Amino acid sequence: LEQRVKELHKLLNEYGHAYYVLDNPLVPDSEYDALINELIELEERHPDLIMPDSPTQRVGGDILPGFSKVVHDTPMLSLSNAFNEEDLREFDRRVRADAGDVTYVCELKIDGLAISLKYENGRFKQGSTRGDGTVGEDITANLRTIRAIPLKLSEDVTIEARGEAYMPKKSFMKLNEHREEEGLDVFANPRNAAAGSLRQLDPKIAAKRNLSVFMYGVGGDGAAYGLDAHSEALDYLDRLGFRTNPERRRCKDIDEVIAYIESWQDRRQDLSYEIDGIVIKVDSFSRQDDLGFTAKSPRWATAYKFPA
Numbered sequence: 001l002e003q004r005v006k007e008l009h010k011l012l013n014e015y016g017h018a019y020y021v022l023d024n025p026l027v028p029d030s031e032y033d034a035l036i037n038e039l040i041e042l043e044e045r046h047p048d049l050i051m052p053d054s055p056t057q058r059v060g061g062d063i064l065p066g067f068s069k070v071v072h073d074t075p076m077l078s079l080s081n082a083f084n085e086e087d088l089r090e091f092d093r094r095v096r097a098d099a100g101d102v103t104y105v106c107e108l109k110i111d112g113l114a115i116s117l118k119y120e121n122g123r124f125k126q127g128s129t130r131g132d133g134t135v136g137e138d139i140t141a142n143l144r145t146i147r148a149i150p151l152k153l154s155e156d157v158t159i160e161a162r163g164e165a166y167m168p169k170k171s172f173m174k175l176n177e178h179r180e181e182e183g184l185d186v187f188a189n190p191r192n193a194a195a196g197s198l199r200q201l202d203p204k205i206a207a208k209r210n211l212s213v214f215m216y217g218v219g220g221d222g223a224a225y226g227l228d229a230h231s232e233a234l235d236y237l238d239r240l241g242f243r244t245n246p247e248r249r250r251c252k253d254i255d256e257v258i259a260y261i262e263s264w265q266d267r268r269q270d271l272s273y274e275i276d277g278i279v280i281k282v283d284s285f286s287r288q289d290d291l292g293f294t295a296k297s298p299r300w301a302t303a304y305k306f307p308a
């Protein structure tokens with residue numbers, strides 16, 4: 001019996017990772033559903049076999065009285081903005097003045113809300129919003145319902161991952177249709193819908209909102225994990241079981257960055273999620289250290305914003 005429960009955990013976590021993290025289903029939904037229902041049955045009959053990281057334990061029971069505060073280990077900063085090619089070239093000039101020739105990493109800027117996920121010995125412990133950058137809200141119960149967020153990593157590491165929670169365009173359209181039928185006011189955009197869903201005190205509501213995430217960095221000093229560059233950190237997050245955005249691209253100079261941005265100007269409407277720009281980061285962590293931070297933003301990154 002215990003053996004069967006362990007086997008179901010393994011199968012469901014593997015199938016779940018393929019479906020929700022890699023967008024590459026290994027089995028039809030009907031097979032996944034049959035297995036999860038078998039596990040729910042077994043756990044109902046034998047509650048002593050319920051583990052915290054069981055795939056059935058994503059939706060908590062009780063409604064929270066409120067959200068407690070979380071002080072971030074390192075501030076969750078904001079990004080400076082670039083609105084045109086001149087801004088981008090100015091950013092590049094400033095970077096190379098202090099750090100010399102650098103390689104950049106370009107990432108899609110997901111139009112959602114920033115989150116921090118903390119893991120201890122490979123297990124999801126706490127998730128929070130950015131808040132004011134220093135203090136956020138503990139929304140662990142709601143984040144547990146997001147199946148793209150692993151409850152257990154492939155390695156027993158203690159790590160913080162940061163990224164963006166968002167609502168896919170399709171889910172946003174369906175949610176608003178449903179709200180219209182119910183005579184409720186609709187959400188203005190997927191970002192507001194995602195924020196509203198994660199601010200629910202009842203995790204059962206968040207669980208129904210079909211949210212997802214793209215993780216875009218490690219909290220604190222990347223070098224602490226033996227990584228030399230941001231692109232390596234993203235590959236490391238992939239290996240640990242996180243969902244990262246596959247469209248990221250290393251660019252050897254600002255001309256390549258500009259070409260990458262132009263390539264997404266029109267293609268972005270084909271994405272299944274909304275983006276509001278492209279984030280450009282110096283790849284090497286030691287070059288990032290040469291550049292440091294202003295009071296509120298890294299000097300080694302900027303966000304090109306698409307015209308609204």
Ligand SMILES: COc1nc2nc(N)nc(N)c2nc1C
Nearest residue numbers: 077078079107108109110216279
């Ligand atoms: C290094 O800091 C950041 N990196 C980011 N990366 C992506 N892809 N998207 C963001 N919104 C983002 N925001 C911040 C503050």
